[in-house]
Amino acid sequence: MIPRTNIEEILHRFREQHAHEEQIIQDVYQLLREEGDKEDRIVANVSGKNKDSQNDFKFDLLETDKIYHIEQIKAICINYRLRFLDSRYFKAEIPQEAISKIKKLEKEHDTELKGYKIIAPSKLFKLEDKDDPLLFAPIGNGYYYLIHKWGNDLHPLRRILVWPFKNVLNLTALVVLISYLATLMVPDGLFSKSNSSAEFWIIFFFMFKSVAAVVIFYGFALGKNFNPAIWNSKYFNA
Incomplete structure (x- = not known):
């Protein structure tokens, strides 16, 4: 004999099922909102004014081939007539890939990165009075960590010119x-x-x-x- 349908039980199961789905949606939404907030904070740090001279990196996790001393940076800038300035003077858009790398570094090192610097030709900066930008974060003691490079390479004859x-x-x-x-x-x-x-x-x-x-x-x-x-x-x- 076919049992009768208990509409209350069906309604209860339906509610439980959809409550679980709604929770998943809310969790995803919360995750996306948190990621969006992180990106907004990173963009604000890159484009904003700050005087941080170092970040709390976990040195065991740093790639040594991306660590440069200020004297090395200075020499390259002089040879190729580039500028090494705070990222807030950079007038071009910071690519999404750079933002993603910053998020990854912050997660790995459990810190908020600040004090960004960029190497680029003068025309890419908003100077007071698209070639090959490099984004750095200070480590301390005159050392900087290369986060991301984007754009086109410099002209091969630039150093001569x-x-x-x-x-x-x-x-x-x-x-x-x-x-x-x-x-x-x-x-x-x-x-x-x-x-x-x-x-x-x-x-x-x-x-x-x-x-x-x-x-x-x-x-x-x-x-x-x-x-x-x-x-x-x-x-x-x-």
Whole structure:
């Protein structure tokens, strides 16, 4: 004989079943909300102002090939005319992959990372007055941990192209070279019928003064400076 249907029992089972499903949904929602809050906090830390000079890393978990000293960073910035500034000056968007790596590091090291720094060309910073950014977090004692690199690699000739801006001697050498080449391009007999070394050096001296004047005007007009003076400067005309 087919038993009668107890609607109360069915209603009770239905409630228990859906209560479990609702709990799962709530748990997932809570997890997503917590993850969203973490990302918002990380973005705020990256883009906000803070003066933290070190983070509480668990050194056994750090990858040694991603640890760099400030002097190493300085040398690279000078050689390639890059800047090493607080991440709050970075005007491009921090990629999601970098945020994910920060979350992973914070979970592994059970800490909140702050004091972020970025290596990038000047044009990617909001300086006061898309190439190859690198995101760092301070460890302490002048050491920084590389969190993430994104964007395109630097031009292979960038170090050569910015070599004249490394110091005044390099720039002078370039001016001398340009002046010498320009002097060689002057046709023979343009200023006199006889060619002599004295005439050549007089023309060279004239060329040198002209090129040097253009370089000096360009430097002052655009507020340019040498690489060692700008690598960690937040000012546009540094």
